[in-house]
Amino acid sequence: MHTLAPLWLWSVFIVFVLLALFVDFVVLKKQGAHEVTVPEAIRWSAIWVALSFAFNGLLWWAFAQDQGTAVANTKALEFLTGYLIEKSLAVDNIFVFLMIFTYFSVPPAYQKRVLMIGIILAIVLRTVMILIGGWLIAEFHWILYVFGAFLLLTGIKMWRGADEEANLEDNPALKILRKVMPVSKHFDGEHFWTMQNGVRIATPLLLVVALVGFTDVIFAVDSIPAIYAITADPFIVLTSNIFAILGLRAMFFLLAAMAAKFHLLNYGLAVILVFIGTKMLLIDLYKIPVLVSLGVVIGILALTMIWSVKTAPKIGPSKTVSR
Known part of the structure; x- marks a missing residue:
């Protein structure tokens, strides 16, 4: 695995992620269990997107100082394309998370903490998967x-099953978890464990966290190779991936309130995956420029979202995310 990123930029990235998680936990603890409103979700989504773009600006400056503006332009475009791909593929995660919360009837006030812990699990597991993926590509082209x-x-497969209803009962992870641990029938606030007849057992919230983490790993199997189709630089792959994940919680509450309006989005995601897969298969015959890849991803997302809004079923107004 080889990267042109200077060591100090790695340090800035690590410090930023740790600081962001710390602030998130402090805010979460201060607010306590509460239902996230749409305006709050919009505000936090905007903050995470702005921070991601700011980091990309720092990334461009760092590469420009060491490698020149031509390399800096390429790396910044790779980050932006990878970030947008991760953001778009994260939509599929969100719809599955929504299904999990609905299936277990998780109160909206508890969903924020579950997603926060899920994000930490995702950061750790995806970092390991990205490093392994980078090593595999470097050793076995x-x-x-x-x-x-x-x-x-x-x-x-996603295109063919875009209109099918997912059935959580068929989820193998859920079946395994129910076999290996006793679970109470009721929530105990935000606790993951509770006492029942003098025995310490798991609450449904712990089951939900485990499923959210398992789901993210499954989706990472798609998304991580997708970014490696854009760049082989592990620093760009890791940073674009993690920045997309950091904004996942706010994005969940935003899209959960607008899910019906983007009912065709799975078709767009399917086309993006087909395009990226084709790009990867052609890599030794013709390397599609990063700028072209970026334009294709943005174009597909924009077209799908516009068409989704135009054909969306009518729903009543909602001030908060309520499931």
Whole structure:
């Protein structure tokens, strides 16, 4: 694995992530259990997007100082494209999270903490997966074709099943978790464990956290190879991935309130996966420019969202995210 990123930029990134998580936990503890409103979700989404763009600006400046503006422009475009791909593929995560919360009837006031812990699990697990993926690509170039074929088939499968209702009862992780641990029938506030007949058992909230973490790992199998189709630089892959994840919680509450308006988004995500898979399969014949990839991703997302809004079923106004 090789990256041109200077050591100090790695340090800035690590410090920023730790600081962001610390602030998030402090704010979470201060607010306590509460239902996130749409204006709050919009505000936090805007903050995370702004911070991501600010980091990309710092990334451009760092590469410009060490490698020149041509390299800096390429790296900044790679970060932006990877970030947008992760953000778009995260939409699928969000709809599954929403299904999990609905299935377990998780009170809206508790959902924020579950997502916060899920984000920490995602950061740790994805970092490990990205480093492993980078090592595999560096050692075995042919693995790119495996990733490409996998993304292509995943996109086709997603297109075919875009209108199908997911059934959580068929989730193998849920079946395994229910076998290995006794779970109470009721929530105990935000606690993950409770006492029942003198025995310490898990609450449904712990089951939800485990499922959210498992779901993110499954989706990372798609999204991480997708970013490696844009760049082989592990620093760009890692930073664009993590910045997209950091804004996932706010994005969840925002999209959960607007889910019906973006009912065609899965079709757009399917097309993006097919495009990225094809790009990866053609990498040794023709390398599609990063700027073209960025334009394709933005174009597909914009077209799908506009068409979704135009054909969205009518729903009543809602001031808060309530499920």
